[in-house]
Amino acid sequence: MSKYLLNKFLFTVDRDPDLVERYRAAPHETVAWWESTMANELLNCHGGEASTWLAFDDVERDALTGHDYVKLFELGAHPFLTLTLFIAMFERDYEEPLAFQKEYAARLSHFTLPYPDIAT
C-alpha cells in the first residue's frame, strides 16, 4: 500500500485545472492514464529520470476510480488533499453553501479517534 502514491495522484490532479475536470468526468480513464504516465514521474525532472517502482494496489485504484473519499480517508490519504480536490469537483453540484462539505463530514462520521494514520 502506498499512501504516498495516493497523495501524489491527489496532489498532481488538484493543481491542474484540466485534470480536475477530466477526473470528475472520467475517473476510470483518468486514473488509468495517470498510473501509466504520471505515477512514476519524478516531479520537476524530465522523463528520462522517472522512477520505476510506483503502482497502486487494487484497493487504492478502486478508491480513486470510485471517487470514494471515505475509502481514501480509511487508507490514510492526506485529508487536506482529498478534501480540496473533492470540493473542486463536487461542491458545484450542491445548492446550499457548504452542503457538500457537511455531507462529506457526515459520510465519515463512523470514524473515531485515532483516525487512520496519514504518515508517509
Added chain:
Amino acid sequence: MATLAAVIASTHHPFYYKASTAPPEERPPFADEWVAKITAFRETLTRARADVLVMVGSDHFHQLWLDNMPQFLVGKAPFYDANWYNEEREFGLPRMLLRGHEELSSHILRGGLDEGFDLAFSNELRIDHSITCPIITLRPEADLPIVPIYTNIFAPPLPRPARFVELGHSIRRLIETWPSDLRVAVIGTGHLSLELGGPRQFGPHGPDPEFDRKAVEWIASGDIERALAEVTLDSLWTPGNATHGFMDFMLMMGVAGEGAKADYADSLDLFHTMEAYFTWYPNGVPA
C-alpha cells in the same frame, strides 16, 4: 541593532478575503463583525511602523511536497509571487507579488544554522495563503518587504512543539542582533482546533471549543510552560486533525517570550474554526 517592533500571531482564514470583498447581497451575515475585528487588529501593526515583515506560515502542499519535504524553510529571494490556482478556485484569493528582504533572510539563515536549526532555503518561492492571508488582513497595501519562514505542520513526521518554541526564541535573538536600524515585525499564522477532510469538519464552530478557550488563554498570557505541558504531537490530533497548525502559534509565543502577556488579544467564534488575533510590543506600546 534592529528593533523588534511587534510580534503578531493570528489564524489565517482563507475565506476572509471573499467575505470582506463580496457585494452586499453576497456577504455572509458575520462579515461586518469580522471586518470590524480585522480593522482593529490591523491597527496594531500600523502602530508598530514596521519596515520589514518576517512572515511565519506553512505551505499547504503547494511548492513543498513529499518527495523533498523540509521541516523549516526560509525564503531568500528578491520577490515572492503568491497564491495558487487552487486557492483562487476555492477561496477567490488574488494573485499577489511581494518584495523580499534578502539581507534579513541571509542573516536568519546564517544565524539559524549557527544556532542549531538546519534550515532549508528557497531562492524561488511562491507563497500561499498562510502568508498572504495576514498580508490581506494586516497590510493590504502589501508594500513592505518580507522574509517568509515555512514550518511543517502538515506532513508527518513533524518537529515536536518545543522545537517550534525554540525556533521562535531563535528568530527573536537573530532579529535583535541584526545590524540594521530597521523596525521588524514578526507575523505568524496558525490554527486553533481545526478539522479538514474529517468527520468533524465545517461544524457550527471549531471542533473543540474547550481547546480553543485554553489555547487563547495560553497565548494571551504567554504561558509557554503550560502549553508545552499540555500539547504533544499525539495530543494535537484530539482537538481536530489539522490542529498541528497550533504549533505555529507556539512558535510565535516563543518569539514573544515566556510570560509575555499580549498587548492586544481578540477572537471571533466562526463556523468551522475560531479566529484569534494577538499582538505584543516587546519594546513598549507605540504612542
